[in-house]
Amino acid sequence: MPFDELNFPDYLNQALSKLGFTDATDIQSKAIPLIKEGKDLLAESQTGTGKTLAFSFPLIERINSLPPKKKKISILGLILVPTRELAIQVKNAFDSYAEFSLRNIKSTTLIGGEDIDGQIRQLRMGLDVLIATPGRIIELIKLGEVRLFELEMLILDEADKMLDLGFADELKDLLSALPKKRQNLLFSATMPKKVQALAEDFLNEAEELRISRDHITGDNIEQRLIEVDANLRRQVLQKLFKEENWKHTIIFVSSKRSAFNLANKLKKAGIQAEDFHGDLSQEERIKVLKRFQNKDFPILIATDIAARGIDISKLSHVINYDLPRSPMDYVHRIGRTGRAGKKGVAISFINPATEAQFKTIEKQAGIKLTKKRVDGFEEITPIEAPKAKGPIKGKRKSKKDKLREAKQNKSS
Structure with a gap:
C-alpha cells in the first residue's frame, strides 16, 4: 500500500x-x-x-x-x-x-x-x-x-x-x-x-x-544448509567468504569465548572481523556496531545478543556457525538480513551431531532445506558409538561370579 x-x-x-x-x-x-x-x-x-x-x-x-x-x-x-x-x-x-x-x-x-x-x-x-x-x-x-x-x-x-x-x-x-x-x-x-x-x-x-506461519522466516532470505565436519567449519567459512564475496556478514556462535577465538583466527587469516558479546561494555558495543554499520570491517561474530534489536542496513549474510538453541532463535537470527525489501542469505552449518537439532528447527519454522557439502570438504567424521559402560560379558567377572568365587574360597 x-x-x-x-x-x-x-x-x-x-x-x-x-x-x-x-x-x-x-x-x-x-x-x-x-x-x-x-x-x-x-x-x-x-x-x-x-x-x-x-x-x-x-x-x-x-x-x-x-x-x-x-x-x-x-x-x-x-x-x-x-x-x-x-x-x-x-x-x-x-x-x-x-x-x-x-x-x-x-x-x-x-x-x-x-x-x-x-x-x-x-x-x-x-x-x-x-x-x-x-x-x-x-x-x-x-x-x-x-x-x-x-x-x-x-x-x-x-x-x-x-x-x-x-x-x-x-x-x-x-x-x-x-x-x-x-x-x-x-x-x-x-x-x-x-x-x-x-x-x-x-x-x-x-x-x-x-x-502466516508459512512465511515466518521471510520471503527475501535465501536459506542454505551446509554439512561440514565440525573441526573444518572455519576453513569452509573462509573459502565461502572469499569465493562468494560476502560483503556485510554476521556470524552467530554459541558463546563469548567462541566469538573471541573465531574473530582472532579470521584476523590471522587476513579477514577483518570483530567479536560482539555480553562481556563488552555498553560503550564498546556501541562503538563496534557503529563501525560495522559504517562497513569498516565485513564480519561481526556475535552471540545471540545480536539476534534481536540490531538493524544493519544491507546486511548480506547471516551465518549460523553454531546452531541456535531454539527454532525461534533461528528465526530471529536470520531476520537480521533480508530486511526492508532487500535480499539476504542465511547459511547454517550442521554435522551428524547437530542434524537432528536442525530438523526440529525446520519443523517449527515451516521450512525444508537440502543439505549440501562444499568442494574439498566432503569428508565428515561420523558420530562415534558410545563406549560401553561397566564390565563386558565374557571379559570381566560379574557380581554373581565374584560372590560364587568368594563362597568357594571360604568353604575351602
Missing part, C-alpha cells in the same frame, strides 16, 4: 520523503489504521518488517494532537524493549520520524549500563517519549523519577524476547504502576503461550494481527 493512502499529516510525509519510503509494509498498512483509531493491538510480525515505524508514526501524530502537558515532567509515550541495542536503534529511528514534527518531541533511552544520574537529570528537564528496558525503568519508577499519569500509549516491542530474558515480574510491576486509561500495543515476532498470557493481562479488547 502506498503511504499516501494512510493519510498522514504533512510533517510525517516530509519524514517519509526524506527517508525515501513510498510503500507501507504489510504490518504497517494493517496496524497503523487500527492504532490511529485508538484500539489496543496484539501484533505478530517477523523481524525486519517495519514495526518501529508502525507504532512510531501514530504516536507522533497523537502527541501533536494533544493539548499542552499538565506537568513538564510527565511522559506521553513509553516504548519497552528487551535490549540496550534495540532501545538505541528505536530511539534513532523515532527521532528521524519526528524530525519535522510541529511539536518538539523530546525522547531518550533509559537503559542499564549508562549513568543513572544523567538519566534522572534528563527526566527532570522534561521528556515526552521514553524508550526503555524493563529493569532500568522499574528502578527509576521506584525512585519516583518517572511520571506516567499522562501516559497516552504503551508499546511493548519484541515481547517474546522480553519474557525469554526473564522480565515477566518486571513487566507485571510496571503495568501496575501505569494509569488505567491508555492505549496498549504489543508487538512480537512470535506468539507463544506466555506472550498471549501477558497480552491478556493488560490489553483491552485488542485487535489481533498475525502473519
Whole structure:
C-alpha cells in the first residue's frame, strides 16, 4: 500500500520523503489504521518488517494532537524493549520520524549500563517519549523519577524476547504502576503461550494481527544448509567468504569465548572481523556496531545478543556457525538480513551431531532445506558409538561370579 493512502499529516510525509519510503509494509498498512483509531493491538510480525515505524508514526501524530502537558515532567509515550541495542536503534529511528514534527518531541533511552544520574537529570528537564528496558525503568519508577499519569500509549516491542530474558515480574510491576486509561500495543515476532498470557493481562479488547506461519522466516532470505565436519567449519567459512564475496556478514556462535577465538583466527587469516558479546561494555558495543554499520570491517561474530534489536542496513549474510538453541532463535537470527525489501542469505552449518537439532528447527519454522557439502570438504567424521559402560560379558567377572568365587574360597 502506498503511504499516501494512510493519510498522514504533512510533517510525517516530509519524514517519509526524506527517508525515501513510498510503500507501507504489510504490518504497517494493517496496524497503523487500527492504532490511529485508538484500539489496543496484539501484533505478530517477523523481524525486519517495519514495526518501529508502525507504532512510531501514530504516536507522533497523537502527541501533536494533544493539548499542552499538565506537568513538564510527565511522559506521553513509553516504548519497552528487551535490549540496550534495540532501545538505541528505536530511539534513532523515532527521532528521524519526528524530525519535522510541529511539536518538539523530546525522547531518550533509559537503559542499564549508562549513568543513572544523567538519566534522572534528563527526566527532570522534561521528556515526552521514553524508550526503555524493563529493569532500568522499574528502578527509576521506584525512585519516583518517572511520571506516567499522562501516559497516552504503551508499546511493548519484541515481547517474546522480553519474557525469554526473564522480565515477566518486571513487566507485571510496571503495568501496575501505569494509569488505567491508555492505549496498549504489543508487538512480537512470535506468539507463544506466555506472550498471549501477558497480552491478556493488560490489553483491552485488542485487535489481533498475525502473519502466516508459512512465511515466518521471510520471503527475501535465501536459506542454505551446509554439512561440514565440525573441526573444518572455519576453513569452509573462509573459502565461502572469499569465493562468494560476502560483503556485510554476521556470524552467530554459541558463546563469548567462541566469538573471541573465531574473530582472532579470521584476523590471522587476513579477514577483518570483530567479536560482539555480553562481556563488552555498553560503550564498546556501541562503538563496534557503529563501525560495522559504517562497513569498516565485513564480519561481526556475535552471540545471540545480536539476534534481536540490531538493524544493519544491507546486511548480506547471516551465518549460523553454531546452531541456535531454539527454532525461534533461528528465526530471529536470520531476520537480521533480508530486511526492508532487500535480499539476504542465511547459511547454517550442521554435522551428524547437530542434524537432528536442525530438523526440529525446520519443523517449527515451516521450512525444508537440502543439505549440501562444499568442494574439498566432503569428508565428515561420523558420530562415534558410545563406549560401553561397566564390565563386558565374557571379559570381566560379574557380581554373581565374584560372590560364587568368594563362597568357594571360604568353604575351602
